[in-house]
Amino acid sequence: MNAINLQQKLKKFSDHWHPRQIAGIDDMQVLLAKVKGEFVWHKHEKEDELFQVVKGTLFIQFRDRTEEVKQGEIIVVPKGVEHCPMTKDGEEVHIMLFEKLSVKHTGEVTDEKTRTTYPKI
Amino acid sequence: MNAINLQQKLKKFSDHWHPRQIAGIDDMQVLLAKVKGEFVWHKHEKEDELFQVVKGTLFIQFRDRTEEVKQGEIIVVPKGVEHCPMTKDGEEVHIMLFEKLSVKHTGEVTDEKTRTTYPKI
Numbered sequence: 015m016n017a018i019n020l021q022q023k024l025k026k027f028s029d030h031w032h033p034r035q036i037a038g039i040d041d042m043q044v045l046l047a048k049v050k051g052e053f054v055w056h057k058h059e060k061e062d063e064l065f066q067v068v069k070g071t072l073f074i075q076f077r078d079r080t081e082e083v084k085q086g087e088i089i090v091v092p093k094g095v096e097h098c099p100m101t102k103d104g105e106e107v108h109i110m111l112f113e114k115l116s117v118k119h120t121g122e123v124t125d126e127k128t129r130t131t132y133p134k135i
Numbered sequence: 136m137n138a139i140n141l142q143q144k145l146k147k148f149s150d151h152w153h154p155r156q157i158a159g160i161d162d163m164q165v166l167l168a169k170v171k172g173e174f175v176w177h178k179h180e181k182e183d184e185l186f187q188v189v190k191g192t193l194f195i196q197f198r199d200r201t202e203e204v205k206q207g208e209i210i211v212v213p214k215g216v217e218h219c220p221m222t223k224d225g226e227e228v229h230i231m232l233f234e235k236l237s238v239k240h241t242g243e244v245t246d247e248k249t250r251t252t253y254p255k256i
Contacts, residue, residue: 015197015212017204037211039183039233042163044209062160076136083138088165090158091136112160112233 020046020068024108026135031127033111033119034135045111045132052100054128056121061114063091065099070107073100141167141189145229147256152248154232154240155256166232166253173221175249177242182235184212186220191228194221 023036023046031053033045049072065072065083072083074091075098083089091097101107120128144157144167152174154166170193186193186204193204195212196219204210212218222228241249 015195015202015210015216017202017208017210019205019208021207037185037209039185039211040163040214040235042161042233044185064158064160064165074136081136081138084140086142087138087140088158089136089138090160093161095136112163112165114161 020108020110023135024048024068030106031119032129033132035132036135038115039112041115042112043115043132045113046135047109047111048106049099049109050101050104050106053098054120054123054125055096055098056123057096058091058093058113058117058121060093061117062093063117064112065089065091066110066112068108068110070101070105072107072109073102074098075100141229141231144256145169145189151227152240153250154253156253157256159236162236163234164236164253166234167256168230168232169227170220170230171222171225171227174219175241175244175246176217176219177244178217179212179214179234179238179242181214182238183214184238185233186210186212187231187233189229189231191222191226193228193230194223195219196221 030050033047037044066088154168158165187209195202
């Protein structure tokens with residue numbers, strides 16, 4: 015029951031597209047990630063996914079359009095919807111994710127970016 | 136699937152201790168609230184509760200101590216733990232809450248601050 019400082023947690027890792035777990039709420043978890051460039055097209059069949067941008071600007075590509083999510087904004091990607099997060103101009107973007115403990119970050123896809131564990135930090 | 140800007144949402148209401156719903160993720164919800172002064176001692180028997188401070192400094196009183204949660208920090212209050220949020224020196228604090236749709240914000244207590252609905256904004 016201590017306050018969790020996102021900036022302090024973000025100092026603990028530097029790799030991209032590998033979420034770290036910083037808290038749990040019921041059957042959901044809070045993850046932090048640093049991202050840069052383009053991720054992988056995927057979907058989560060059973061879980062919604064919330065992104066909050068902590069630093070920078072995230073672009074979430076959907077099949078028909080791209081949504082810009084600025085620092086301090088949130089977006090929910092509903093279950094079943096294909097998406098592919100990316101950043102532009104080589105920017106490193108910091109994001110917080112809220113989602114079920116069961117979520118795999120690359121969804122139904124296995125890719126070189128797939129990580130099977132989200133270390134607690 | 137649009138970005139949600141917290142600052143724009145916060146402009147839509149001004150009353151204290153009355154959360155507004157801005158998003159849903161599976162069986163959980165994201166709420167925004169403006170708070171000032173002291174809330175009500177309560178607990179949630181079945182639900183954890185996550186607070187994120189968007190502006191100002193929130194103090195969460197537990198029975199044995201008080202935790203300070205600064206802007207940009209988060210804290211999870213586990214189910215069953217009595218707590219009473221407050222602000223100091225008349226500061227209006229803006230918070231985002233992440234919790235089950237089933238949560239009642241005053242928990243097992245009914246008080247003059249109790250609101251039975253969280254309007255969507």
